[in-house]
Amino acid sequence: MTATKVLISGSSVAGPALAYFLHRDGYEVTVVERAPDLRDSGYAVDFRGAAFDVLEEMGILSEVREHDTRMGGTVLVDEEGAEIGRLPAEAFAGELEVPKRELTRILHRVTAGDVTYVFGDSISALTQHASGITVEFERGATREFDLVFGADGVYSKVRRLAFGPHAEALRHLGLSGAGFSTANHLGLRRSGILQHGRDTAIFLLSTGDADRLTVSLSFSTASPALDRRPRHEQEQAVRTAFAGRGWQVPRLLEAMSEADDFSFASTCQVHLDRWSSGRIALVGDAGYCAAPTSGMGTSQALIGARTLTRALASAVGDHAAAFAAYEAELRPYVTENQAIGQETAATMFGGGGTGPADTRSA
The missing domain is CATH 3.30.9.30 (D-Amino Acid Oxidase; Chain A, domain 2)
Known part of the structure; x- marks a missing residue:
């Protein structure tokens, strides 16, 4: 039986995490990243709640803990x-x-042997048809995939191509x-x-x-x-x-x-009525960013990746049902996090807020 071919756009956190779980479940995974190499930028990211279960399931929790910044007050x-x-x-x-660069390196290391990474390229067009998706790239040759996932951040290229302009999804x-x-x-x-x-x-x-x-x-x-x-x-x-x-x-x-x-x-924040369109789905900030003021960006990306892959595993061969289940399970969690992000931002300046627009958790 031929493995399902999937393309993930974005190699920060949500993308490699999704790649890990999809490969584990038998998918043939390609990750495309517009940057020429692993991003070495970004400050620090933090983890809360169920995100620790995801890191443990991936077998990297102990290694991630070794890079604890041990920040004081x-x-x-x-x-x-x-x-x-x-x-x-x-x-x-x-x-x-x-540090975000350490998490990115760990996620890449545990997936690089099983997943095809294409750096220095980006998706330029997506055409869905009955049996799959024709994907055109800015530099590489046109290819066919069964499913495409956007894990490419707030200004997601996949979201813009498949769902509409950024202005329709972003809430400043x-x-x-x-x-x-x-x-x-x-x-x-x-x-x-x-x-x-x-x-x-x-x-x-x-x-x-x-x-x-x-x-x-x-x-x-x-x-x-x-x-x-x-x-x-x-x-x-x-x-x-x-x-x-x-x-x-x-x-x-x-x-x-x-x-x-x-x-x-x-x-x-990113607000959408739906996180999927046909054979295309969004994960992490691309689909439901809660804003850095929520402090939940990294945790939400990890949990979202695992939730999506579990939904696909439960609805074998029916991506529409899987995407619906993924959204039904995760949306309440996202809604709660987005409320936190909004409340923190609203009280940030002159209203007793606790900090700046901290980009470390995004």
């Missing part, structure tokens, strides 16, 4: 940098926190921010500093690398439009938002322009 400061309070480590780090929660690293001139050791006000927030932390300081500069925005703009426009928006601020701000703004790991993202 976060000091709250006023505009002059004077301490005004403290937050426990769990406020940001969950039950376990590891009012925050955007720049992230980068610089020299640890504050001497932080596995700890953080947070300063937040009505419209801006600064989050500084040092995790495993004692010489580097991770910086998050967040501010209120009306839309996620800046996400797609050139870096110089994003930097200018940050400078405008933080203009006239004292304490560490001038030094941080200077370091921002010099950073080679600069990133920019808005705090958005």
Whole structure:
């Protein structure tokens, strides 16, 4: 019997996790990733609840724990940098926190021998027909697959091609921010500093690398439009938002322009009436991002991948029934997480919120 051929777009967390379980169940799996190699960016990700069961089922929980950042608490400061309070480590780090690059490497290592990875390419067109899906790529040759899964993040290419424009799925929660690293001139050791006000927030932390300081500069925005703009426009928006601020701000703004790991993202959720279309389904942030403010991005991706594969295993040969079961089981969990993300974002600035638009869990 010929194995079912599936294509997964995205090699961050949801994609490799889905690839692992699908291969285990006998599928022939290909993962396509637009980046030229494994992404070495991203800060730290945390795990909560049932995500530990997924890591254990994959046989990697012990290895993931070896990379625990062992983050301590976060000091709250006023505009002059004077301490005004403290937050426990769990406020940001969950039950376990590891650098995202380490999780990505582990997931790739445990799947690379069984799964075909194609880096430096992306899907350009999807055409469904009675027996499968014709997939066109930006660089590679056109191929046929039985099923296609989008695990390619908030700005999912699969979702745009199969479900519609990003604007129809994204719900902006009012925050955007720049992230980068610089020299640890504050001497932080596995700890953080947070300063937040009505419209801006600064989050500084040092995790495993004692010489580097991770910086998050967040501010209120009306839309996620800046996400797609050139870096110089994003930097200018940050400078405008933080203009006239004292304490560490001038030094941080200077370091921002010099950073080679600069990133920019808005705090958005993905809301869809359905997570599948014919032979195509979405998993993780591509289908139901709860926003970094929920603290559930990585856990939701892992749990979503396992839930989808279990549904496929229970409805052998009937992908429509499997996709329906997957959504029915997971949607209540996602709805709860999205409510947390919305509530946290709503109280972020000037309303007693507990932190900035932290991108570590996304």
